[in-house]
Amino acid sequence: MAVEERSVSAPPKKGEAVDVLIIGAGPSGSVAAKHLSAAGFSVVTLEQGNWPDANNFPGRGAEFELAAQKQWHPNPNVRDLPRDYPINTSSSDINPLMFAGVGGSTTLYAGHWTPFLPSDFRVRTLDGIADDWPFTYEDLLPYLEEVEREVGVSGLPGNPVYPTQSAFPTPPLPIGKVGRKAAEGFDKLGWHWWPGTNAIPSVPYNGLNACVRRGTCMTGCPEGAKSTSDITYWPHALKNGARLITGARVRKIEVDDNGMATGAVYIDSNGRERRQNAGIVIVCANGIGTPRLLQLSKTAKFPDGLANSSGLVGKRLMMHPFSAVLGVFNDPLDSWQGPFGQMVDSFQFYESDEKRGFKRGAKWGVMPGGGPLGATSFVGTKVFAGEGGKVEDSWGVNLHKLVERRFNHMMVYGIIGEDLPEESNRVELDPEMTDSDGIAAPKLFYKTSDNSTKMLRFHVDRCLEAADAAGAIETQVVHQMPDTGWHLLGTCLMGNDPKKSVVNQWGQTHDIPNLYIFDGSTFPTSGGLNPTATIMSVALRQTKHLINERRNVRAA
8 A cells, every 4th residue: 555545534524523533543543443443433543643654764775774863763852853742851861762653653663572471460469569450461361362463473482481372473583693692691591581572574464574684673664574553453444444644633632511522633734723523532642642632631620631530640651761781792693684673582580589679670682783883872872871881982993993893793682671650750741842733742750760770780780691601702781771761651550449540441531431541651560571562452452342342331
């Protein structure tokens, strides 16, 4: 389907209402749109970005690593495109990363597919901190397996850290020389590792091509191989009759005198204000965009923002503090090859151990080092800014020697530490900063906790041991990278008690019965891994419940 053929759905007619309005066409919104439209609901989705055009992805060009520093940077404040909105991060230790467009941040993610483990749903029970989820891993498993079939996940069944489940729809991608070298170190230490599970099929599947291991996943996949929801979900949703309006920046959700949602007001791509009426509104704007929109939509009846009688809208922001270890080896590793998703992963130190002096743990993903610029920077952060980095290495002859020594000889151990929920980490409306339509921008207040700092230090030390066991001749550490806020979670808490949460287990807000939230903002805990698999699975579970309960939903 060519971009020009799919770019615009007809705007709503004045007074027109649909069954369901979805705000956001990213992973969770895409799941909802496909399945609701298949069940016969009339659906309109508003997306502030546009359709991604693979012809514009820089991965086929030699300059793709340069493009990733600006035009394709995951930080919207760096990218600064018209469809982005600015975010005040002056009071945040971590910068949020996101992408406005159909498919959302799946356009730029690495494709790591790591569902939450059973323990992630029972953190209060197991560790006496945070909250248990209102459902279990076992409750979610059937929906996870269905999403994996739709996404086209590649992987090897049998990972011992997970309970038994159905086989993945496509075989695992090769772990390559990078994965084999990492596995050598893990095996010497007797530590867990497993071939990486990725949202990148190894054979053609559901509109996707097979991965050709180009390794440019994080600037868009020019091969159409990485599973992004504009490819795997939206063609089905549109065929079902769903409508998708791009370039639509939502200004507020409207409610009537009875406190029921009636739709949303948005600014279209021509700067005109429009209104979309609906019987049900589902917000899927991520852990920053969703609380921002609820706060923008305050009324006399809801003076603190919609669905905020608990006072928790915007609070408990979790963004996964992240550290990385670079290992350099004598052997050539073909480390420019992809996928940039994980070659292998390790959950050796994922679960809590009170002897370590902190709660919970982290997952490691072993990734390739990238191209020539990957020798001097990785995951967007200069190597020289890390611990032990030498400024003189970045100049003149020394720079050339550095690239020659590291290029094709390096791997990255990426450490995703569980981020515990704290109410002081939050999203508020900025009193001065606005987007290009004059709508108040979000301001983040986020400080990395002592628990996270201790956790990452521990895991960095263990990764250094793994690199040494694998034969690394050089290592480099970047601790608590700032540009790693990919995972925006927790700002609209899910729970059973309306006084202590924003939505119930089905994503339905306690305060407004026909207003739902289906994205990662509802997560009670963050896990210590990439959350896209769980976000999409939870969205499917909630969507199917909404379908089954359609006769009992109170409409506007």
